[in-house]
């Protein structure tokens with residue numbers, strides 16, 4: 001890999017804290033490894049993919065079907081639910097957190113879902129090294145780690161270099177769906193993906209003004225309030241989001257524990273959808 005490519009991968013969007021598996025997850029991991037859980041030789045880190053390693057996806061799934069990829073699937077609630085209700089599509093869950101990947105592996109087994117594979121790896125590595133150009137019909141990134149402190153925002157996944165990676169793997173006319181509970185990350189997503197010529201926003205101009213979740217957040221300074229900080233609400237004229245562009249909630253996105261906690265803390269949810277230009 002070139003020095004430039006290496007540079008583009010830093011800093012990482014995750015910090016691996018506990019990687020230890022409790023015995024039941026270890027058993028699920030061992031049973032699924034090489035089957036639902038992809039057995040990938042790793043490279044410089046235990047989340048990177050060895051140079052030159054490739055996967056024949058048709059062979060892997062035993063068929064040709066639209067591929068839906070979820071990055072940061074957590075314990076896999078959304079992807080498992082979607083895979084069960086959409087057996088005609090293949091799903092790839094990418095999650096660096098081993099207990100989350102193990103939990104999903106156990107669920108996939110329990111529910112007999114033959115259309116799910118799990119990569120317990122850095123999504124950047126999977127996109128760059130394992131997914132051919134135009135191979136993904138939908139890419140989902142729901143609640144990526146927010147890195148909401150100013151000194152940490154450089155760790156956010158959705159930045160221009162990542163948008164280019166997504167543009168390479170998403171098929172022409174394919175879909176990129178995102179969700180976040182942090183308003184400034186939502187604005188960042190709207191800006192950086194909106195600025196890429198490869199994508200267009202089918203909801204551009206929708207949910208503006210008082211209909212916009214961004215306006216609602218600004219009116220109550222809800223993100224600060226959710227952290228227990230002193231809220232500094234903006235007056236309506238300054239709070240109004242004149243741009244909008246927020247998607248309606250994606251129907252197949254089930255409410256995860258993560259989203260539930262965000263709502264309990266008083267934050268708003270932003271859904272975004274972008275289409276890959278042909």
Ligand SMILES: C[S@@+](CC[C@H](N)C(=O)[O-])C[C@H]1O[C@@H](n2cnc3c(N)ncnc32)[C@H](O)[C@@H]1O
Nearest residue numbers: 013014072074095096097122123142143256258
């Ligand atoms: C805030 S959680 C959200 C989980 C899930 N999408 C949900 O809605 O409940 C973000 C997840 O992204 C994972 N993650 C962060 N960066 C990643 C990367 N580069 N590759 C794969 N997973 C990543 C984290 O380990 C974490 O589980």
